[in-house]
Amino acid sequence: MPFIPHTQEDVQTMLASIGANSIDNLFDEIPPALKSGGLKGVPPGLSEMEISRLMLERAETDGRYLNFIGAGAYEHHIPAAVWQIATRGEFYSSYTPYQAEASQGTLQLLYEYQTIMASLTGMDVSNASMYDGASALAEAALMAVRSHKSSRRILIPSTVHPVYRSVVRAIVRNQGIDVVELPYCKASGQTLAEALDEFGKEEFAALVIPQPNFFGVLEEVDTLTDWAHSKNALAIGVVNPMALAILTPPGEWGEKGADVAVGEGQPLGIPLSSGGPYFGFMACKQALVRQMPGRIIGRTTDQDGRSGFVLTLQAREQHIRRSKATSNICTNQGLMVTAATIYLALMGPEGLRRTAAQSHANTLSLLEKLETLKGVKRLFNGSLFHEIVVSLPAPAGEIMHALESRGILGGLDLEGYYPELGHAMLVCATETKTSEDLDKYAGQLRGVLENS
Structure with a gap:
């Protein structure tokens, strides 16, 4: 399918209506010296068959590992049905427009995604996804600071993915938030409760708890969660969603459960694909829902009693009042979330x-x-x-x-x-x-x- 659907007759009709002789006339104010001219070093165009052959040959040079x-x-x-369905026309360009209720199919899918993720994590509510797991953790840290109000410090174990720790620092450092690292036990590869003793008299907005951690080791999540709550800090779980199929979900950690759960959604039907795109997920307890960035889709009925889906909450307010936004994330990873929802529904x-x-x-x-x-x-x-x-x-x-x-x-x-x-x-x-x-x-x- 061509990227530009207009025929030459269409183009000439449009040019005639505005009194221009050619498309070049529309840009005649640009000095010739600034125009790039032709594309140098770019070979002539190939047919579909030729480009398919070329890309196959190049892929084969990478080898199979x-x-x-x-x-x-x-x-x-990843079952073949996942991407066969996800790449159908009604899903492939899924995006919630600003008049969201016009896209009932997209809203229904996001609603089902949120329901599944809230169930998987044991939390009260899920948003419609984040960029990736690392930025989701950074957003959770910001949520904790906004919620806590009196502390701008986050306690994060060194067993958290090093890239996640780097992203968190990059996002929060210019907002005056201090990220304090916890050491790990050299024998078990875990964050031990004893390591928290020296921080017992300090005030923190949150404790981050990975499960499993970067070493693949399972943390003592109940102990760590209860410690955080005893210090008036939030417990933020960073979890592998696939592991939650057999491990206790964050919403059931300790006596009260974690307050926020985030992670990378790539294991849920998303191919490795040389590093992306992936998507992050975020879920939280009801008390924090107003602090959660992104969209929340709800289900309701119209005046005739018919079921429908609506944009219930959009805490970010980016396109309305940017300076007052909870977060300035741009959008959810719609296509990845579509595939993940289909994957989860198929797998059960x-x-x-x-x-x-x-x-x-x-x-x-x-x-x-x-x-x-x-x-x-x-x-x-x-x-x-x-x-x-x-x-x-x-x-x-x-x-x-x-x-x-x-x-x-x-x-x-x-x-x-x-x-x-x-x-x-x-x-x-x-x-x-x-x-x-x-x-x-x-x-x-x-x-x-x-x-x-």
Whole structure:
């Protein structure tokens, strides 16, 4: 389909109506020296068949790899129906216009998405999504400061994804908000309650609680949540939505549950796609709903008793009163949310549970195989979901480079993020990995170590 649907006759009719001889006449006030002229270095256009062949050839030069990298973006099986449905015309350009009620289909989908995410997280309400997990965490920190009023400090464990921590600082630092990091236990890879003791007399707006954390380790979420509430701070859960299929949801942590739950929605039917686009999710308790950025869709009935969907709350007010907006996020990631909603509806609670359980089982099986290799050992003894940190006898970067030459993406080198761990690598196995895949990884890693 052409990007510009006008025929030459259409163009000439429009030009004649405004008294112009050509399109170039519309821009005759631009000095010739400022015009770029033709596109240099751009080859002639190709046909659809030719461009398909070219892109296929280029894709094949990248090779096909067995992927064991996680670190916030995970390779899960996506049923073919998900994107077959999501890319239908009525969904593909989904966006809530400013006269939102005119788009009942989009509103219904967002309403169903919010209902599913509120159920999955155990929270009272969900918004219509965020940019990504990292910016969602930053927005949660801002929510906490607005809610707390007397403190502009956020307590965040160093076991939170390092990119998330970086994004949070970048967003809040110019608003006079202080981000204080908590150390982790070198044995378990968790944030221990004892580490909070030195902060007991200080005032914080919130404590961030990852589950699982960046090391793949499960945190003592009940203890951490209750500690936050005992100090009049909010508890902000940063969660993997796939893990919630088998773990306690944030809304049930401790005696009162977490106050806000955020995370990255990519595991829910979104392909890795070289890093995006993904989407972030945010849910909270009813008491904080007025502090939550983004849109909330509601269900109602019209004067004739017919069911319909409406834009119930839009706390951001960006396009109306920008200076008074709760947040100046631009829009929800509509297409990604569409795919996630379809994925969740197709999988259902049992499908999600089986996917999470198989991912957990595969990771334990992979760990068992890797620990038989000389010089490879598990670094933390805390319980895990589907990622592990292993210590290696040589620099992780060198080993992963060697594995890549053998067709395997072995994991994430942690030396740049956590240099104190030495030669450490974060490894992930999801339900997509077969026993043959796990054997191949262990066998190739053995060969690399024997030759190093």
